[in-house]
Amino acid sequence: xxxxxxxxxxxxxxxxxxxxxxxxxxxxxxxxxxxxxxxxxxxxxxxxxxxxxxxxxxxxxxxxxxxxxxxxxxxxxxxxxxxxxxxxxxxxxxxxxxxxxxxxxxxxxxxx
Amino acid sequence: xxxxxxxxxxxxxxxxxxxxxxxxxxxxxxxxxxxxxxxxxxxxxxxxxxxxxxxxxxxxxxxxxxxxxxxxxxxxxxxxxxxxxxxxxxxxxxxxxxxxxxxxxxxxxxxx
DNA sequence: TCTATATTTCGAAACATGTCGAACTATAGA
DNA sequence: TCTATAGTTCGACATGTTTCGAAATATAGA
Numbered sequence: 001x002x003x004x005x006x007x008x009x010x011x012x013x014x015x016x017x018x019x020x021x022x023x024x025x026x027x028x029x030x031x032x033x034x035x036x037x038x039x040x041x042x043x044x045x046x047x048x049x050x051x052x053x054x055x056x057x058x059x060x061x062x063x064x065x066x067x068x069x070x071x072x073x074x075x076x077x078x079x080x081x082x083x084x085x086x087x088x089x090x091x092x093x094x095x096x097x098x099x100x101x102x103x104x105x106x107x108x109x110x111x112x
Numbered sequence: 113x114x115x116x117x118x119x120x121x122x123x124x125x126x127x128x129x130x131x132x133x134x135x136x137x138x139x140x141x142x143x144x145x146x147x148x149x150x151x152x153x154x155x156x157x158x159x160x161x162x163x164x165x166x167x168x169x170x171x172x173x174x175x176x177x178x179x180x181x182x183x184x185x186x187x188x189x190x191x192x193x194x195x196x197x198x199x200x201x202x203x204x205x206x207x208x209x210x211x212x213x214x215x216x217x218x219x220x221x222x223x224x
Numbered sequence: 225t226c227t228a229t230a231t232t233t234c235g236a237a238a239c240a241t242g243t244c245g246a247a248c249t250a251t252a253g254a
Numbered sequence: 255t256c257t258a259t260a261g262t263t264c265g266a267c268a269t270g271t272t273t274c275g276a277a278a279t280a281t282a283g284a
Binding site for chain 3: 255256257258259260261262263264265266267268269270271272273274275276277278279280281282283284
């Protein structure tokens with residue numbers, strides 16, 4: 001497909017990942033902390049383990065893992081093992097890149 | 113799935129629609145007019161017919177129609193027949209809703 | 225070293241999506 | 255009314271996605 005800028009391919013993969021309700025909820029949990037509708041900037045508060053993210057979602061651990069891997073491979077979330085757990089978070093640049101896409105500033109590159 | 117707010121379902125459908133490279137390109141064409149990276153506010157300039165949108169994309173008319181219908185059903189684009197052609201455009205509120213989602217203002221409701 | 229906890233990988237089944245061509249509908253103009 | 259243009263609907267096929275359970279891996283602590 002020669003009509004696409006590299007960027008659009010990346011973006012399409014991000015939207016595809018967010019296009020599943022389970023994955024969108026997981027992503028959403030990583031963007032909000034404590035109070036609903038609030039966003040705090042303390043990095044620690046925005047990190048959740050795989051297990052925490054899956055709480056209340058009625059899906060098998062293997063399915064949860066699969067979805068988080070998809071979000072990670074799309075460049076939407078970061079994952080890092082910390083002891084027995086794997087912690088997940090979103091880089092703020094990802095949010096501004098996506099917000100910017102719809103707001104019309106597409107100069108901002110995705111950083112990986 | 114009881115964990116989802118109504119809104120998240122709508123949003124997931126929007127992202128799912130944008131998750132296909134062909135559809136993202138179609139959507140993207142509707143957000144940009146004339147100069148790349150520019151966004152003009154003249155409504156007329158932001159309207160394209162189904163045929164115009166498909167130009168250069170190597171997909172069958174039936175596939176094009178299918179994709180535009182998906183974008184429309186997800187609430188991303190508007191469609192209206194004007195003579196022989198069907199014109200497509202994006203309501204600015206959709207762009208601000210999506211931009212706002214990633215920027216952290218989720219109070220703004222989707223208007224349909 | 226053994227065990228419990230946390231997460232991932234694998235394989236399989238059910239279901240959804242992207243694509244096409246053929247046939248259809250809608251409109252404008254000769 | 256006939257024809258050409260613009261899009262849509264339908265049915266079929268190939269491919270991709272979601273989900274699970276079972277088995278595997280990683281880590282911390284007894």
